Amino acid sequence: MSDALNIIKDPTLTYRQELVGLARLGESTDHTLRYSDAYYAAKAKGALCDLNEGPMPFRPRYICPDYELLFKKGCDFLQLDPPADLLEAVNALEIFYCHVPSITTYPVYLGDLDKLLEPFVLKEDRAFAKKVLRLFLRNIDRVQTDSFVHADIGPEDSVTGRLLLELTEEMQLAVPNLTLRYDPERTSDDFALACVKCMLRTAKPSFANHRMFVSEWGEKYAIASCYNGLSIGGGGFTLPRLRLYECALDARSPEDFIENELPKYIDLQLEYMDKRVKFIVEESSFFKTNFLVIEGFVKQENFTGMFGVVGLAECCNRLLGIEDKKKGFGMNPEATALGLRIMDAIDRRVGGHVAPYCDAYGHRYRLHAQVGIDSDGMDDSPGTRIPIGVEPTMLEQLEVNERFHPYFPTGTGDIFKFEETYLRTPEAILPIIKGSLARGLRYFSGYLENNDVVRVTGYLVKKSEIEKLRQNKQSLNQVTVYGKGAQDGGHALDRRIQHHEDCACQ
Amino acid sequence: MKTAPVNKIIPFSNVDGPGNRTSIFFQGCPFNCLFCHNPETINLCVGCGDCVAGCPAGALSLGEGRALWDSKACVQCDACIRTCPHGASPKVRWMTVEEVLREVKRSAPYIDGVTTSGGECTLQNEFLIELFGEVKKLGKTCLIDSNGSFDFEKDPRVLAVCDGVMLDVKAVEPAWCRRLTGRGPEMPLKNLDYLLRAGKLQEARTVIFPGRDAENEETVRYTARRVGGACDYKIIRYRPYGVREAYRGMLGEYETEADYAEKYALMARELGASRAYVV
Numbered sequence: 001m002s003d004a005l006n007i008i009k010d011p012t013l014t015y016r017q018e019l020v021g022l023a024r025l026g027e028s029t030d031h032t033l034r035y036s037d038a039y040y041a042a043k044a045k046g047a048l049c050d051l052n053e054g055p056m057p058f059r060p061r062y063i064c065p066d067y068e069l070l071f072k073k074g075c076d077f078l079q080l081d082p083p084a085d086l087l088e089a090v091n092a093l094e095i096f097y098c099h100v101p102s103i104t105t106y107p108v109y110l111g112d113l114d115k116l117l118e119p120f121v122l123k124e125d126r127a128f129a130k131k132v133l134r135l136f137l138r139n140i141d142r143v144q145t146d147s148f149v150h151a152d153i154g155p156e157d158s159v160t161g162r163l164l165l166e167l168t169e170e171m172q173l174a175v176p177n178l179t180l181r182y183d184p185e186r187t188s189d190d191f192a193l194a195c196v197k198c199m200l201r202t203a204k205p206s207f208a209n210h211r212m213f214v215s216e217w218g219e220k221y222a223i224a225s226c227y228n229g230l231s232i233g234g235g236g237f238t239l240p241r242l243r244l245y246e247c248a249l250d251a252r253s254p255e256d257f258i259e260n261e262l263p264k265y266i267d268l269q270l271e272y273m274d275k276r277v278k279f280i281v282e283e284s285s286f287f288k289t290n291f292l293v294i295e296g297f298v299k300q301e302n303f304t305g306m307f308g309v310v311g312l313a314e315c316c317n318r319l320l321g322i323e324d325k326k327k328g329f330g331m332n333p334e335a336t337a338l339g340l341r342i343m344d345a346i347d348r349r350v351g352g353h354v355a356p357y358c359d360a361y362g363h364r365y366r367l368h369a370q371v372g373i374d375s376d377g378m379d380d381s382p383g384t385r386i387p388i389g390v391e392p393t394m395l396e397q398l399e400v401n402e403r404f405h406p407y408f409p410t411g412t413g414d415i416f417k418f419e420e421t422y423l424r425t426p427e428a429i430l431p432i433i434k435g436s437l438a439r440g441l442r443y444f445s446g447y448l449e450n451n452d453v454v455r456v457t458g459y460l461v462k463k464s465e466i467e468k469l470r471q472n473k474q475s476l477n478q479v480t481v482y483g484k485g486a487q488d489g490g491h492a493l494d495r496r497i498q499h500h501e502d503c504a505c506q
Numbered sequence: 507m508k509t510a511p512v513n514k515i516i517p518f519s520n521v522d523g524p525g526n527r528t529s530i531f532f533q534g535c536p537f538n539c540l541f542c543h544n545p546e547t548i549n550l551c552v553g554c555g556d557c558v559a560g561c562p563a564g565a566l567s568l569g570e571g572r573a574l575w576d577s578k579a580c581v582q583c584d585a586c587i588r589t590c591p592h593g594a595s596p597k598v599r600w601m602t603v604e605e606v607l608r609e610v611k612r613s614a615p616y617i618d619g620v621t622t623s624g625g626e627c628t629l630q631n632e633f634l635i636e637l638f639g640e641v642k643k644l645g646k647t648c649l650i651d652s653n654g655s656f657d658f659e660k661d662p663r664v665l666a667v668c669d670g671v672m673l674d675v676k677a678v679e680p681a682w683c684r685r686l687t688g689r690g691p692e693m694p695l696k697n698l699d700y701l702l703r704a705g706k707l708q709e710a711r712t713v714i715f716p717g718r719d720a721e722n723e724e725t726v727r728y729t730a731r732r733v734g735g736a737c738d739y740k741i742i743r744y745r746p747y748g749v750r751e752a753y754r755g756m757l758g759e760y761e762t763e764a765d766y767a768e769k770y771a772l773m774a775r776e777l778g779a780s781r782a783y784v785v
Contacts, residue, residue: 393517393518394517394518395517395518395612395613395616398616421520421521422520424785425520425521425525427524427525428518428519428520428525428526428527429520429526430525430526431525431526431616431617431618432518432526432616435615435616435617436615436616438615439615498518
């Protein structure tokens, strides 16, 4: 059967999913954009991966519009006036979201919803505001049907923030992904604790290290898609990744890897990124004619490229000849030290590369610890994470994470699975989050083992929706299929559970 | 150098007092509770060597009058614990205050405080006084998890450096208490009153056994009246997991039904223990 026919006959795809699949297929027929032979060879080997971004980029991968501007001056192209009340505000956003492109075809950043909506919410009575927000969230879940759709709240407490948490818990939806921007001086313990409780019930929000992101991006940053740090009014052009385990296959020693093999692959990935970025800016129409650019909702100079890596753990284990993962990266100081040397080498080489455009960042790309895709199987763990199934104690896992997270301004994170007793003791989780963020952790996610909504590698899915696919039924959320793949191939839902251990007395 | 036998240290615990805590479990307990689900923490190794030969990983040897444990070689199969005829474990580290403190400092950025438990941690009274003094310097709280066998009134030094005691009230009726724990109820009950007076009772706990209506009721009534709203009163369901086989037969092969335990929590609340709940 042809690829097109496969898509058309697949009973598990919704109409929209078929449409997206066919569009990708169409894009894949054009090869105007060419790379070096060495690039194609490295890709065929699995050392480089383009995350199926498609050969002909017709928009940046991730776009983070300045929604404040929409509320301030409206939008000519969409014929929207600045909203005067909550209903108009929510309606404007719902319309606008449908016109924000991305690699997924859905908007990956919905705005700092609490800040945007608070002035309007405060003018309404609480019950009415809650009803409007409920319909708003329902609209997002049913229209923006992709788990990489992401909204942010915080750092301050607000009526809107609280309402969004209440609704998130009540509605149990996988979309949108949600992040609390946590700042120890601006986020009250009470609000943070409300977020922890919500996280235990629905696997969101995650906690972002606000100070760390502000130091890299300034106050106007977004957490988008899985956990990508990007500029508001900007975004990310492209996100390819080094699959570090495969990059290490030909290395004769750690030194050989760092001095010869790694630089070779880094340069090939940079070649890919440079060509793609130039194509998006110079050839595709997006930066010339799209209303987001014309009306100033995004500025080309605020975009950068995300230089992704996966599989650091397996790379280090391979280079040190460690076959038992339980004695490898994360548990083994030698492997962890090698991981830091490798990251330093990547950081230095990527940081030394003059990228086209990316003006706001000194013409530099920024590192990203990619969360993995379902086809990675067990060979490449997400980013710099410790492989699932061999995680040490949570304390040790955090200590390792804290050393690696600072490398990744365009995002990294780890996920912790908690057992049922934590529902009664959310206050036992907050000091862990606060302590780890203070010590260099960038992004903390958690969920409860028995929930329906769970975090797979960075995105959320409903276990009940995965079950639908297994029964050859359709799932409205186009990401459910990734969750199924990650569960089957990467055992992504089998991570270590933080539980209370038996004590001597009953 | 002062040392104490440490069975294990759990860096993060959410069930040993408020917030996130590092729990330190000491080896050795003066009680011999039938329902103890870690009976290997009751006694100290006598150096008989029975466990050494049975260790599949070669992690045990004899020396210093006791079994010595190589934690790196250990595969955690617990064959030693099943073998030990003395209710002890060779997997015990004799640690100095400084060594314990080193582990506490490692988890310090993420915790609210430290809880010492066991076994029975108050057997290590002098050690605790020194340890708590140091933990306090880190700005962390210190809690004691105790069976109430230590006379806190007679030697109040440890209370002065600790923030509270989580006290088991296992039984009130003397014959039942002796049968259940091997000791009478006098000292735990004296401590219950003393700790309440001193404002140091962090929580009281009672295990509810299946079908033991009269015993359960007497313990809960007595404790609830005294505790009132001063602190949490945890009504704990008996669970047979880990309980020695001989005693499971007597106490029950099944865990206490949730509904049955809830009756006692309700009773406790009606008697004034407003913060009574089932765990």
